[in-house]
Amino acid sequence: MEKDIILKATNISKQYRLGQVGTGTLSHDINRWWHKIRGKEDPYLKIGEVNDRSTKGTSDYVWALQDINFEVERGEVLGIIGKNGAGKSTLLKILSKVTAPTTGSIKSRGRIASLLEVGTGFNGEMTGRENIYLNGAILGMTKKEISSKLDEIIEFSGCERYIDTPVKRYSSGMTVRLAFAVAAFLEPEILVVDEVLAVGDAEFQKKAIGKMQDISRGEGRTVLFVSHNMAAVKSLCTKGLVLINGTVAMGGTVEKAVNYYLSQDSESMNRKVFSKEYDKKEFILHEISLNPIGKSSEEPLDEFQEIEINVLLTLKDDIKKLHLTLVLNNDFGEALFTFSHSNNDLRLSKGVNKIKCKFPKGFLNIGTYFLSLYMIENAKSSLFVEKDIMSFAIQEGERPLGSWMGKEPGFIKPNFDWSIEVN
Amino acid sequence: MDSKSTNDWLFEITPKNNFFSLNLREIWQYRDLLLLFVKRDIITVYKQTVLGPLWYLIQPLFTSITFTIIFNNVAGINTGTVPPFLFNLAGITVWNYFTSCLNGTSDTFKANANIFGKVYFPRIITPLSVVISNLIKFGIQFFIFLFFYVFYYFQGATLNLNGWIVLFPILILIMGVLGLGLGMLISSMVTKYRDFSNLVSFGIQLLMYLSAVMYPMELIKEKIPKFGWIVAYNPLAYIIETSRFMLLGVGSVSILGLLYTSIVTLAVFFVGLLIFNKTEKNFIDTV
Numbered sequence: 001m002e003k004d005i006i007l008k009a010t011n012i013s014k015q016y017r018l019g020q021v022g023t024g025t026l027s028h029d030i031n032r033w034w035h036k037i038r039g040k041e042d043p044y045l046k047i048g049e050v051n052d053r054s055t056k057g058t059s060d061y062v063w064a065l066q067d068i069n070f071e072v073e074r075g076e077v078l079g080i081i082g083k084n085g086a087g088k089s090t091l092l093k094i095l096s097k098v099t100a101p102t103t104g105s106i107k108s109r110g111r112i113a114s115l116l117e118v119g120t121g122f123n124g125e126m127t128g129r130e131n132i133y134l135n136g137a138i139l140g141m142t143k144k145e146i147s148s149k150l151d152e153i154i155e156f157s158g159c160e161r162y163i164d165t166p167v168k169r170y171s172s173g174m175t176v177r178l179a180f181a182v183a184a185f186l187e188p189e190i191l192v193v194d195e196v197l198a199v200g201d202a203e204f205q206k207k208a209i210g211k212m213q214d215i216s217r218g219e220g221r222t223v224l225f226v227s228h229n230m231a232a233v234k235s236l237c238t239k240g241l242v243l244i245n246g247t248v249a250m251g252g253t254v255e256k257a258v259n260y261y262l263s264q265d266s267e268s269m270n271r272k273v274f275s276k277e278y279d280k281k282e283f284i285l286h287e288i289s290l291n292p293i294g295k296s297s298e299e300p301l302d303e304f305q306e307i308e309i310n311v312l313l314t315l316k317d318d319i320k321k322l323h324l325t326l327v328l329n330n331d332f333g334e335a336l337f338t339f340s341h342s343n344n345d346l347r348l349s350k351g352v353n354k355i356k357c358k359f360p361k362g363f364l365n366i367g368t369y370f371l372s373l374y375m376i377e378n379a380k381s382s383l384f385v386e387k388d389i390m391s392f393a394i395q396e397g398e399r400p401l402g403s404w405m406g407k408e409p410g411f412i413k414p415n416f417d418w419s420i421e422v423n
Numbered sequence: 424m425d426s427k428s429t430n431d432w433l434f435e436i437t438p439k440n441n442f443f444s445l446n447l448r449e450i451w452q453y454r455d456l457l458l459l460f461v462k463r464d465i466i467t468v469y470k471q472t473v474l475g476p477l478w479y480l481i482q483p484l485f486t487s488i489t490f491t492i493i494f495n496n497v498a499g500i501n502t503g504t505v506p507p508f509l510f511n512l513a514g515i516t517v518w519n520y521f522t523s524c525l526n527g528t529s530d531t532f533k534a535n536a537n538i539f540g541k542v543y544f545p546r547i548i549t550p551l552s553v554v555i556s557n558l559i560k561f562g563i564q565f566f567i568f569l570f571f572y573v574f575y576y577f578q579g580a581t582l583n584l585n586g587w588i589v590l591f592p593i594l595i596l597i598m599g600v601l602g603l604g605l606g607m608l609i610s611s612m613v614t615k616y617r618d619f620s621n622l623v624s625f626g627i628q629l630l631m632y633l634s635a636v637m638y639p640m641e642l643i644k645e646k647i648p649k650f651g652w653i654v655a656y657n658p659l660a661y662i663i664e665t666s667r668f669m670l671l672g673v674g675s676v677s678i679l680g681l682l683y684t685s686i687v688t689l690a691v692f693f694v695g696l697l698i699f700n701k702t703e704k705n706f707i708d709t710v
Contacts, residue, residue, distance in 0.1 A: 016708060017708075026616070029615075093540075093707070094436065095436075096541075096542065096543055097436060097543035098539065098540055098541065098542070098543055098707055099704070099705055099707045099708055100436065100437070100438050100704040100705055101436065101437075101438055102438060103438060104437075104438075105435055105436060105437045105438075106435065106436040107432040107434075107435045107436075108432060108433055108434055108435070108436075109431065109432060109433050110433060111433070114541070114542060114543075121538045121541070121542065123463055123467060125466070125467045125470045126463065126466065126467065130463075130466075133459055134459050134460075134463060137453070137455045137456035137459045138456060138538070138542055138544060139542060140452075140453070140544065141455075142452075142455050143455040143458075143459075166470075
């Protein structure tokens with residue numbers, strides 16, 4: 001199949017020096033220069049380390065990016081995901097020519113315009129209208145192009161009333177709206193977007209996502225999108241690129257990439273196996289796990305799935321009226337509800353018991369939850385209590401395009417019976 | 424892979440670029456940005472001030488008055504047939520253009536780090552816009568000079584406007600290019616080592632005394648022949664001396680001196696451009 005590659009990155013690496021600029025840097029500069037005029041290699045390029053933010057390194061130089069290779073096809077929306085400090089922003093900076101890579105090259109068949117933290121280049125003293133021109137020109141538009149789109153831009157921003165007021169009087173949300181509006185009417189072949197959704201209200205998020213949709217699907221332009229909002233990434237992107245510590249951990253379809261990224265997250269370990277910790281007089285607790293129905297517990301859980309909880313335990317004796325009770329807590333430690341198999345008249349018997357509890361489809365909202373486990377005897381005394389025995393996280397699922405990408409309030413979203421009668 | 428992928432790339436981002444690449448086509452593409460920056464610089468200076476653009480006039484006027492009192496009345500520097508106030512005003516107006524160009528461009532990278540860190544456009548647009556907006560400011564200040572020129576003329580002062588005046592714009596151009604070149608040079612070095620910005624702030628003051636702003640060039644050679652050569656090696660002194668000759672008819676024109684000035688200006692400009700180009704690729708990591 002013929003591929004229409006619009007952007008190609010080969011062996012992109014970027015090295016940064018840590019610490020402060022001082023006499024130490026001066027001596028390094030002189031040493032580097034001395035190597036250079038003798039035709040030798042930069043002595044400090046060799047000593048970089050993998051960029052792990054949390055551990056102390058031995059060298060003053062780190063590789064923020066190392067040997068990044070990827071290709072983007074025309075019309076593709078590539079989601080770049082990774083934790084803080086994984087190198088996402090550095091990559092975008094290199095793509096938008098703000099800083100040069102230390103090694104490697106990027107080839108492009110189209111103009112690249114970036115929407116890095118919109119609103120840069122706005123001048124507080126100037127009016128909204130003047131700023132549209134200024135910002136447009138900074139982003140590479142000509143005055144003529146801006147004039148022809150001015151009305152559309154103002155309308156899209158929804159700041160008509162303030163358009164002749166200095167921008168310093170705007171609320172931060174209005175500034176973002178105006179800035180995004182300008183950028184949205186840019187016509188580059190490749191648009192780079194970084195975290196626009198962090199600001200702005202629901203209405204505007206919807207608008208912004210819709211616009212990006214139009215840009216990529218409707219007009220066939222290419223978008224590189226960086227976000228921590230997995231719901232937005234899933235719905236908007238076609239491909240995903242996962243960065244971990246400055247290297248490409250994986251690239252592929254967006255579902256695979258998001259799942260890979262989330263499964264890297266140690267907080268969402270959905271399976272806990274116990275060896276001897278809970279070998280009690282009456283029972284042995286082996287394992288607790290959560291998984292989407294029909295999938296393994298390796299898969300991340302999302303807000304739209306049917307999720308089941310599995311508990312594996314061995315009962316040493318037939319104790320009548322012993323039952324397992326679970327409490328679901330939110331991340332503030334508040335109990336949301338208690339649930340138990342005794343309500344269904346199910347009993348535990350001697351031997352290995354596989355206990356399953358199914359939540360209705362899409363029952364839990366996005367968030368981190370904690371399970372507490374109780375073994376109750378005779379419906380009154382607890383034989384065993386372990387609070388917060390495990391935690392799990394519910395991730396954003398793929399939402400319909402154009403819908404809001406935030407989190408609804410509340411922890412559960414039960415599906416009640418509704419009816420509407422129209423007279 | 425299709426054949427397309429091997430040849431027709433629009434551009435390539437690589438670690439290094441050509442030293443002398445003054446990408447004129449790219450600058451032309453961004454000409455509207457240049458104009459908008461100029462407009463921004465002009466507008467924002469007098470927003471939320473009462474006197475507005477009058478501030479452009481107050482500074483050279485008061486400096487001239489001070490200079491006249493100190494250097495002419497107290498120190499007794501002789502300005503010949505020209506009224507001392509007009510003599511000083513001419514020197515200060517031209518000198519101001521140079522200093523404001525240098526001051527404005529020498530912190531290009533530092534002052535614009537925020538915007539340079541987010542968006543790409545040819546970085547040279549920023550210092551260029553400074554030079555142009557200062558040209559407009561110079562125009563306004565020159566107008567006030569003309570006002571006093573006419574005033575003194577009707578007072579009966581002997582002012583010999585001469586044919587050389589047609590070359591005055593070229594002189595100003597040289598002044599602008601020199602300020603731009605020096606500014607680009609310094610701004611590139613300031614990104615990493617802030618020591619240079621301290622150097623600029625007092626260096627400009629010292630330089631003024633060596634640039635024949637408040638005295639005729641001849642005078643220094645006459646009074647301190649031992650150190651007069653310092654002034655004679657200063658390209659700025661020639662520009663100021665020559666512009667005074669053009670406007671007022673005092674002093675002299677040294678063709679050799681002007682040639683020397685032009686060569687120095689071009690050299691400074693190209694070295695500045697070279698270092699500026701080298702810096703713009705990575706400055707955001709060190710600024």
